[in-house]
Amino acid sequence: MESKKTVRVLKSAGEMQAAAEKLRHERKKIAVVPTMGYLHRGHASLIERAGSLADIVIVTVFVNPAQFAPNEDYARYPRDFEHDKAIIQAAGADIIFYPDVKEMYPDGFGSYVEVEKVTKILEGKFRPEHFKGVTTVVAKLLNITKPHAAVFGQKDAQQAFVIQKMIKDLNFDVQIILAPIVREEDGLAMSSRNSYLNEAERKNALVLFRSLQYAEKQIRQGEKSVELLREEMMKIILSGNPTQVDYTAFIDPVDFSETDNLNQSEILVALAVRFGTTRLIDNIIIPINS
C-alpha cells in the first residue's frame, strides 16, 4: 500500500523561497498552481495536471486584495482553508503556500507589474485595476515559489493571456500550462463564486454555457456573422434574467483582440454576466472550419 504523503503548509515567503531553492538544487522540477482558495474540482484538475508534469507541486492559497476593487467582493470572497487543504492533499500536491496579507503586502509596499493594452478591454474595462493586482501577485508568487511550470485555468481566459504576456515580456523562466474548464454536470463552469448564487440564480446561470454552446454549434455549421451570433446569444442569456450583461465577446486567441472575423483557425467566445450581485464569467474556444 502506498503511503500517502502529507502536504506541507508554509506561510512565510522567505521559508517558501528557501524551500523552493533547495528543491531546485536537488534538481526537482517544480510546478505551481496559484489559487485564491475555496477550491473545487476545477482546481483539483489543475493540481493533478501539475503533478503529471513535475516532481513537486506547490499550491498557493491567497485571496489577493490587490485584484479586487473597493466595491467588489474581497471581504465576502469565500474562504475555508481546512477544506482547501484536504482537496490539495487528495489531489497530490506537496506544499501549500498560504501567506497572510501582511506577508505579501507589508507596510510601505509599492511596486507593481502591469501589462498594457490587453488589460484595458473586457474584464479590464469592468475591473480597471484588476489585472494590475493579478500580474503583481503572480510575479511575486513566481519569485517566491521558483517554479519550472505554472498551471492556470482556461476559465479565466483573459487572465491566462495577460499572465503569459507578462512572463514573455519580463523573461520569467516559467512554462505556462493552461488547463480546460471543468463544469458541473449541468454545464455551469466551476467557480468559487458559484457559492454566492441562490437557487433561482444557480438555475438561471445555466444560460451562460447554453449561449456558448449555441455559438459553437452555429460556428461549426458555418455561421460567419458575429452580429447575428451575439444577438441570439443575448436572447438566451436574457432568458436567464441577469441583472447585467457586461459583455459577450468574440476574441482572436492569438493576440486576444476582439474580432468580427470568423475565418481564422479558432475563436474564443467569452462572456461576463451578473445574476443578483454575483458576477460570473465563462468562455469556449471554438475551432473554425474554413
Added chain:
Amino acid sequence: MESKKTVRVLKSAGEMQAAAEKLRHERKKIAVVPTMGYLHRGHASLIERAGSLADIVIVTVFVNPAQFAPNEDYARYPRDFEHDKAIIQAAGADIIFYPDVKEMYPDGFGSYVEVEKVTKILEGKFRPEHFKGVTTVVAKLLNITKPHAAVFGQKDAQQAFVIQKMIKDLNFDVQIILAPIVREEDGLAMSSRNSYLNEAERKNALVLFRSLQYAEKQIRQGEKSVELLREEMMKIILSGNPTQVDYTAFIDPVDFSETDNLNQSEILVALAVRFGTTRLIDNIIIPINS
C-alpha cells in the same frame, strides 16, 4: 603564470538564461553587474566587487531605450563595445550579456514594472518615465541572468533605492550590493556622460563635488540648517556657470524622503546639475554626529 580566462559574449536572452540556469545547477554563485556600456573605472570597481563575492560574474551591456525620454540623450549615448569588452575582461568577468533592442523589446512588448512614490521625486520629477524603464529592464535582466547578487553603483543613489524596493516588494531572490562612487583625481564622479563635456564644462563640473564636500565639512562640524547649507552649496555650484540646477536635495537614506532634519544618523546629499547640454548627478552620504 595564471592563464587568463576569456570572457564569453551572449546576445540572446534565451541562451543567457539557459547558461545561467546551468551554472546554478552546478551550484555556482552568480553576480550580475547591469551597465549601459561605455565603461569606466567606476564600472570596473563594480565588476571587481562582484568577482569578490561570486563564482561567476555576468556584466550586462545594454543602452536601455525605455529609461530615456524622447528629448533625452538615448541616440547620442556613447557606445564602444570593443572597449567595454576589454575592460570587462580585464576586470575578471566571465560572461557579457549584450542583447540588441529587439531582443529586449520585441514587437508588441508591453509589460512594465513600476515602483510608486519614491520614483516621483528628484530624478523622477525631471525624468518622469525614467525609473519605470529602469525597473522594467532590471526585472528582465534579473530573470535572464538569474543572479544570487547584483551590484549597483552608489552614484545613482535613487536608482539603487528604487531597485532595492522593487526587489523586496516583488520578492526577487537577489542580494543587492551597493559599491561606492569612484572619482577622477580631481573629484569629478566617473560617468559615461562625462564624455559629453567640453574642456570648460569639464572644469566647471568640479563644483559638484566641491559643494558636496562643503556640505560634508559643515555637517561634520555640527551645522544643522539645511536651508543654510543649500544656500552655500548653491553659491559654489553657480560659480561653475551651470545651465540649470535641477535639485540639491537632503535625503534620509532609510526611506529616501527629502528632509530638513540633520539629527538622524546619516544624510544623503544629492544633486543634479546641467552644464551645457550635459546633465550630471552626484551625491555623498554623510554620517551625522549628534
